[in-house]
Amino acid sequence: MRLIRHDATGPALIEVGGSTVAVCQCGLSRNKPFCDGTHAKTRDEEPGKTYVYDADHNRVIVEDMFPTPGKKFVHKP
Numbered sequence: 001m002r003l004i005r006h007d008a009t010g011p012a013l014i015e016v017g018g019s020t021v022a023v024c025q026c027g028l029s030r031n032k033p034f035c036d037g038t039h040a041k042t043r044d045e046e047p048g049k050t051y052v053y054d055a056d057h058n059r060v061i062v063e064d065m066f067p068t069p070g071k072k073f074v075h076k077p
Contacts, residue, residue, distance in 0.1 A: 011035035
């Protein structure tokens with residue numbers, strides 16, 4: 001398993017040949033690299049908390065193992 005930190009709660013909009021393409025930044029899209037709107041599930045996430053989503057996009061809050069930028073990480077055995 002690999003956990004990857006994603007802080008974005010919406011897509012990156014990129015202009016390509018006169019069209020706008022939405023690229024996933026939340027990590028939840030099933031149509032990567034393109035956005036499929038799944039980022040809507042991240043809208044009520046609280047800053048400073050760590051969330052894990054399963055294959056069905058069910059969310060679980062886990063101990064804050066990944067500090068927010070500027071926050072010092074303290075390992076608790």
